Amino acid sequence: MAPLLEVKDLGKTFPIRNLFGRTKGGVSAVDRVSFTLGAQGTLGIVGESGCGKSTLARLLLRLIEPDTGEVIYRGRNILELKGGELKAVRRRLQMVFQNPYSSLDPRMTVVDNVAFSLRANGVPAEEARAKSYGYLESVGLSRTHADRLPGSLSGGQRQRVAIARALVLHPEIVIADEAVSALDKSVQAQVLNLLRDLKQQYELSLIFISHDLHVVEYMSDEVMVMYLGRVVEKGPAAQIFARPAHPYTRALIASAPNMEDDRVGSGAPALTGELPSPLNPPSGCRFRTRCPYAVERCAHETPVLCERSPGHEVACLLDGQIS
Amino acid sequence: MGSFIWKRLLLMIPTLLGVTIVVFLMLKIVPGDPVNALVPTDATEAEREAVRARLGLDQPIFVQYANWLARVVRGDLGDSLVRRLPVADLLLPALQNTLLLAITAAIVSFAVALAVGVYSAYYPKSSLAATFNALSLAGIGLPNFWVALILIGVFSVALGWLPSAGMKSAGGGSFADIIRHLILPVAATVLSTVGVMTRMVRSTVSGILQQDHIFVLRAKGISPTKVLLHVLRNGMPTILNVAGLQFGYLLGGSVLVETVFSWPGVGQVIYQTIGQRDFPVVQAGVLIIAIAFVGINLIVDAAHAALDPRVRRV
Amino acid sequence: MSTHAPVSADVAIVRPARREPSAWTLALQALIRRKAALAALIVLLAIVLSCLLAPLLSPYDPVEGQVRDRLLPVGSAGHWLGTDEQGRDLLSRMLYGGRLSLLSGFAPVVLATVIGGALGIAAGYFGGLANTIIMRSLDVVFSFPAILLAIGISAALGPGIVNIIISATVVFVPPIARIAESATKEVAKEEYIEAAKSSGADSGLIIRAHVLRNVFGKLFVFSTSQIGGCLVIASGLSFLGLGVAPPTPEWGFMLNNLKQLIFIHPVVTVVPGLFIFLTSLSVNLVSDALSDAFDAKR
Numbered sequence: 048m049a050p051l052l053e054v055k056d057l058g059k060t061f062p063i064r065n066l067f068g069r070t071k072g073g074v075s076a077v078d079r080v081s082f083t084l085g086a087q088g089t090l091g092i093v094g095e096s097g098c099g100k101s102t103l104a105r106l107l108l109r110l111i112e113p114d115t116g117e118v119i120y121r122g123r124n125i126l127e128l129k130g131g132e133l134k135a136v137r138r139r140l141q142m143v144f145q146n147p148y149s150s151l152d153p154r155m156t157v158v159d160n161v162a163f164s165l166r167a168n169g170v171p172a173e174e175a176r177a178k179s180y181g182y183l184e185s186v187g188l189s190r191t192h193a194d195r196l197p198g199s200l201s202g203g204q205r206q207r208v209a210i211a212r213a214l215v216l217h218p219e220i221v222i223a224d225e226a227v228s229a230l231d232k233s234v235q236a237q238v239l240n241l242l243r244d245l246k247q248q249y250e251l252s253l254i255f256i257s258h259d260l261h262v263v264e265y266m267s268d269e270v271m272v273m274y275l276g277r278v279v280e281k282g283p284a285a286q287i288f289a290r291p292a293h294p295y296t297r298a299l300i301a302s303a304p305n306m307e308d309d310r311v312g313s314g315a316p317a318l319t320g321e322l323p324s325p326l327n328p329p330s331g332c333r334f335r336t337r338c339p340y341a342v343e344r345c346a347h348e349t350p351v352l353c354e355r356s357p358g359h360e361v362a363c364l365l366d367g368q369i370s
Numbered sequence: 371m372g373s374f375i376w377k378r379l380l381l382m383i384p385t386l387l388g389v390t391i392v393v394f395l396m397l398k399i400v401p402g403d404p405v406n407a408l409v410p411t412d413a414t415e416a417e418r419e420a421v422r423a424r425l426g427l428d429q430p431i432f433v434q435y436a437n438w439l440a441r442v443v444r445g446d447l448g449d450s451l452v453r454r455l456p457v458a459d460l461l462l463p464a465l466q467n468t469l470l471l472a473i474t475a476a477i478v479s480f481a482v483a484l485a486v487g488v489y490s491a492y493y494p495k496s497s498l499a500a501t502f503n504a505l506s507l508a509g510i511g512l513p514n515f516w517v518a519l520i521l522i523g524v525f526s527v528a529l530g531w532l533p534s535a536g537m538k539s540a541g542g543g544s545f546a547d548i549i550r551h552l553i554l555p556v557a558a559t560v561l562s563t564v565g566v567m568t569r570m571v572r573s574t575v576s577g578i579l580q581q582d583h584i585f586v587l588r589a590k591g592i593s594p595t596k597v598l599l600h601v602l603r604n605g606m607p608t609i610l611n612v613a614g615l616q617f618g619y620l621l622g623g624s625v626l627v628e629t630v631f632s633w634p635g636v637g638q639v640i641y642q643t644i645g646q647r648d649f650p651v652v653q654a655g656v657l658i659i660a661i662a663f664v665g666i667n668l669i670v671d672a673a674h675a676a677l678d679p680r681v682r683r684v
Numbered sequence: 685m686s687t688h689a690p691v692s693a694d695v696a697i698v699r700p701a702r703r704e705p706s707a708w709t710l711a712l713q714a715l716i717r718r719k720a721a722l723a724a725l726i727v728l729l730a731i732v733l734s735c736l737l738a739p740l741l742s743p744y745d746p747v748e749g750q751v752r753d754r755l756l757p758v759g760s761a762g763h764w765l766g767t768d769e770q771g772r773d774l775l776s777r778m779l780y781g782g783r784l785s786l787l788s789g790f791a792p793v794v795l796a797t798v799i800g801g802a803l804g805i806a807a808g809y810f811g812g813l814a815n816t817i818i819m820r821s822l823d824v825v826f827s828f829p830a831i832l833l834a835i836g837i838s839a840a841l842g843p844g845i846v847n848i849i850i851s852a853t854v855v856f857v858p859p860i861a862r863i864a865e866s867a868t869k870e871v872a873k874e875e876y877i878e879a880a881k882s883s884g885a886d887s888g889l890i891i892r893a894h895v896l897r898n899v900f901g902k903l904f905v906f907s908t909s910q911i912g913g914c915l916v917i918a919s920g921l922s923f924l925g926l927g928v929a930p931p932t933p934e935w936g937f938m939l940n941n942l943k944q945l946i947f948i949h950p951v952v953t954v955v956p957g958l959f960i961f962l963t964s965l966s967v968n969l970v971s972d973a974l975s976d977a978f979d980a981k982r
Contacts, residue, residue, distance in 0.1 A: 108882045134884040142882055150875040154897045160876070163893060167885030209879075216883060388824025392833075396840045511964030513916045515923050516939060516957030523946050523953065622831030626920050630943065641924055644839050656836040660828050667827075 049122070050083035051252055052220060057081070057106055057116035063326070074325045076102040078276040080116070081352075084220065089246070089253040091267030091284065093260060093299070097322055099276040100256045101145070104224045107254075108140055109133070120220075138168060141213040145225035147205035151197040158183065158193040161212045168216065182211040185248075186241060203234035207241065214249060221246075222254040227262060239266060260303045264288055269358075272296050275325060275333040278352060282359030292361040294338045332364065340365055374675050378668055385664055390442065393657045394435050400649055442657070448650040450643070457654045460639060465658055467537060468635030472624045474552060475559040476617055482564050484609075487571025488598070491579060502568060509565025514623045518558035518630035525554060535632040555631045559624050563616045570612045574605040606677045614670035618663050625659075721973030728966035731959065735782030744773040746780040747931045755948070758955070765955055768938075769945060772931075774955060781933035782959065784845055788927070788934075789915030789963070792852035797907045800857040804864025805899065809872050809891055819865060822858040830855045834917055838926040845928060848921045852914055863906045867899045901978050908971040912964035919960050935960050 057080045060073040077099045084090050092100050105111045107118055109125065117124045125136050144150035151160050158179045165175035183193045186207040197205055206226060213221050223242065227235040239262065246253055255266045263270060264284060271281040272293065280293040291297045320337040323329055332350050335341040344364055352360040355367065422428050429437075441448070447457040486506075490499040526534035537551050578584060578601050587597050625637030632638060636655045643651040734741055743762075749772030756767045765774035807818040825833065837851035871877065871894070880890045919936025921927055928934045930941070935956040942953040 105878075110878055110882055137882060137884040140882075142879070144875045144879060146875055150879055152876045152894050152898065155894070163880060163885070164883035166893075167880065167883045167889055212879065212883075384820070385824060385827050388821070389827060392824060392828065393836065396836045399837075400840045401842060507968070508961075508965060511912045511916065511961055511968050513919060513957060513960050513964070515920060516960065519939065519943060519946055519953055519957065527946060618829040619831075622829030625831060625835065626923065629924065640835065640839075644835075645925060649840065652839045653836060656828075656832050659832055663829055664827055 051086045051088075051121065052084040053117075053119040054083070054107070055081050055117045055119070057103065057113050057118065059102060059106055059111060059113050059115075072326065075276050075328060076325065077106060077113075080273070080276075080278050082271055082278070082281060084252055084254065086219075087246070087250055087252055088269060089255055089267045091263035091270045092254065092256045092273060093258065093263045093270060094273035095258055095322060097275070097325060098273040100258075100273055101224055102276075103273075104142060104222050104254070104256055107222060108137070108142055134168070138216040139218050140220045140222065141216060141218040142222040142224060143206070143209045143213045143226040145228055147202045147209065147229055150209050151205055153197055156194055156196060157188070157200065157208050160197065160208060161193075161215055164212055164215050179211070179215060182215050183208065185214075186211045186245070201234075202230050203238060206230060206238050210238075210241065210245065214245065217249075218251065220252045220254065222256065224256045225258070226255075228257060228259065235262070242266070260288075260299060272299070275323065275328050277333055278362060279334065280359075280361045280363075281352070282356075286356070286359050292355060292359070292366060293334075293363050294340055295334050298337075332362075375672055378671055382664060382668055386661065389660045389664065390439055390657065391435070393653050393660070394438055396656070397438075397649060397653050398431070447654040447657075450648055450651050457651050460651060461636060461654055461658055464634060464636045464639045464655075465662070467633065468621075468624055468628070468637060468659070469662070471552070471555055471559065471628070471633060471635055472617070472620050475556045475563075475620055475624070476613070478556055479560045479564045479567055479616070479620070480613055482560070483567030483571050484602075487568045488575055488602075490568070490572045491575035494576070503572075506565035506568045509561055509563075512562050512565075514558050514562040515626040515630055517561050518555070518627050521554050521558055522630070537634050551631075551633075555624075555627050555633050558627045558630070559620060562623055563619050567609075567612065567616055571605075571609055574608045575601060578604050603677065607674050610670050610674050610677070614667050617666050617670070621659050621663055718973050718976075721969050724966040724969035724973075727962060728970060731782065731963055731966070732786060735779055735786055738776075738779040738783060742776040742779045744776045746772060746776040746933050748772065755945070768942065770931075772933075777933035777938060778935070778955065778959060781935050781938060781956070784928060784932070785915065785919055785922075785935040785960065786963070788845055788848050788852065788918035788922070789911055791849050792856055792918070793907050793911050793914050795849070795853040796856035796860050796910075797903065799853070800860030801864045801899075801903055803857070804861035804866075805868045805891060805895060807861070808865040808868025809887065809895060811869075811872075815865070818861070822861050825854065826858040826862075830913075831917055831920060834921055835924065835926070838921050843926050843929060845934070848918050848927050851921070852918050855917065856910055856914060859910070860903070860907060864899060864903055867902045868895055871895050871898045905971065905975040905978055908974060909968065911971070912968040915960060915964045915967070 057077055058075075059077045060075045062073045080099075080103060082090065092103065094100055102111065106113045113126060116126075118126055120136060120139065123136075125133070125140075128136055151157070152163075155163070158176055161179040161183060162172070162175035165178060166172060170178070180190055180193055183190075188204060188207055188211070192200065192204065197208065200208065206229075209226070226242075227238050230238060242253070242255075243266070245251065253266070255263060257263050267284045269282065270284045270287045272279050272287070272295065274295050280287065280291070280296050287296065288300065291300055319339075323333070323336055329336050329346070331347050332338070332341070332345045335345040338345070342365070348364055350362040350364045352362045353366060354360050419428075427434070445458055447461070450457055450460060486502050490496075490502055493499055522534045525532045532554050533551050534554070537548060584597065584601060587600060588594075624635065625640060627633070628635045628637035629641040636659055640652050640655040643649075643655075749767065749770040751771045753763070753767050754769055754771040756763050758764070758766045760766060763773050763775065765778060767773055768777070803818050803822070807815040828836075834848075834851040834855050837854055838847050841847040841850065877890060877894060880894055885893075918927075919934075919939070922934050922936030923940045925937070925940065927937050930937075938956040939953065939960075942956070946953050
């Protein structure tokens, strides 16, 4: 079965301009990222802050235009679409943003915030509101809540609103960009469960972006690990967490709190050093400056993703040689 | 510092060009055919065309602008329609007088604002500070030409202490004489901007006084005078910034004040020539004052940069 | 559709159901709390209303005067504010003149808000080349001292209230546009704008639905703060003879007229200027209070 979404070699570099507008170099935010998303699957994307996850999300939605690569949705490259066709496809890919305090218009009622998406697609105001009330109910917010301004809602409630807004256009793919990161732990669980239920109910595919490994593990079928704009490992969630192959993945898992003892990687060295500046990423393998296994070769050759077992790919020159 | 000044000078050029464009456009929007002023009413069409061609009015507008600009840069601001004299001859001596008035007013305004503002910041609860606050609030809405009239009414007519018109008395012209004539116009000009300046000084100094490093200085026992100097040094960039902006109001306001006092500056010339519909003079007057304003702003920016190294690293 | 029940933690935060007060109500409440601003508002309304009702309130014709009644002082019988050199009743002239003065004080700001607001929002939202062109052009206008620019334009256009309004509008467009631009830039960075774009909305709808309501507060407060200054500038232009022609009354022009009288009859010359001052001061106080109220609400 063909995948619902196929991303190939997506890349984006942000130029740095000096006073007169001339380019002085660039931040390579996303570099040759490829992955696929199957129907009703959940892909978790994990990595530290600054690894390009949020930029990637915005590239997929064309909120930022990619420099290179293709985003193929149902067989068509959406990067080539314009006008009405683009608008039609936009309905199919929706996003839940990270910051519950700035992702809703503070001067618009909750229901109007949700209804706006429908109005933007030509639905008359009354009908849009009616539908929005319905979706807000299905995320657990009553009409009383819906008629208020976002300012009187809690963070968890606002994220529910954001989810309702994402659903209102009947998307096939929902991207949750750090959707629970700004919430308290107890509230996180509720929102995550809500997402799982809604995914089933509306037959969605989910791209779940987070820096929190637990959350990613909880939600995802497949996982993709990113570092400084590149994919270092990807594969089925169970495999990645049981047998992480890339040193970075191992270190991430090791440094995550409260891991059970029978995990591989609990003996692995934890993450040391600091994230290199994205203005000047290390040559060759970008992780080598913090990698305990790095050798001379790692500075000269750029690792590519290689399949080490069905569905499980790793980008490491020393793959297979690390115990 | 040098490169900073160069950069600012370079940036000034498009601004100045823009200013000249605006002034040129002002000349162009005058309703009616300018040729009418120069030919008798029974002139034939051919004669009109000749005058038009001579003045270059049949050229496309860009060419007219370029020609005009070229003349202006050489110091030729055209001729007065009424007096048939070069405009520059009329305006340059007037400019000196205007600058005398404006700069004196600026200095006085600055000094008063500094004194009152600092005092109010140090003693915010004092009755003096409250009075000044109320006064400065009032000062913002004060039309300076009205204040000028009142000052004349009180000090010239009622009390007879100070002269009400002109820059010099007949047969006078000494330094003291000019100062006597300067007092009321300066007072009128100052009153409209000193309110804003005082509030700005007060809020800036207040803000700095609350900062931690000032607290440290005081705790160390450094003399209050030195602390004050330190505070002022810190606050000077912001204050200078506002002072620069206020100077614009001062220049503009001096136009009105000059008319009330018949002070022989650019404003007075503009006033007289407006009534006579002598546009070249009016626009040249506007141009000169605008250029002076841009120039003063550059000086203020340079002073700002001299005091605040952060600005230089643009 | 299944209903996801709200969890108790969320419910606890919900306050009792009650319609939230609108921004206007809150602003008005704050205004009432500050006595000085309240007094200013009352004075302002009194002045504006009496001028609007000039035909009803004015005891005499403002343009015709009895020469034998010339130069009566303030407080004379039948002429509370005295008369001018042609015997025209000053109170009537003030009431009628106020209409034109107030118009030339308010109208330019209103126009400049519409024009400057549109320019600033466009520059702030679309950024890039549009922003550079718009803002740099406005900077050039900005580099003229305000009165001077107004004088230049008025002088070129010729006398008349309409021309004063035009030149004052030009003067106020740049500062208002600047405020609109910076406010819009802040709003444009917010995530709800991104969300709106991702739902396929076109720029026009986003600006109408999201940007305008989030920018309006700052814009409104700033514009009202400019009215006082506009009034002073407009009456200044009138004072220079660029406004109405005699015998039409208007406060600024009346000051010019009465300038000659200052040696004979000083008190009478105070009145028009006093009203310009009072109106301007009241507007400033009210605007200050509004701006505080808006900030406090945040």
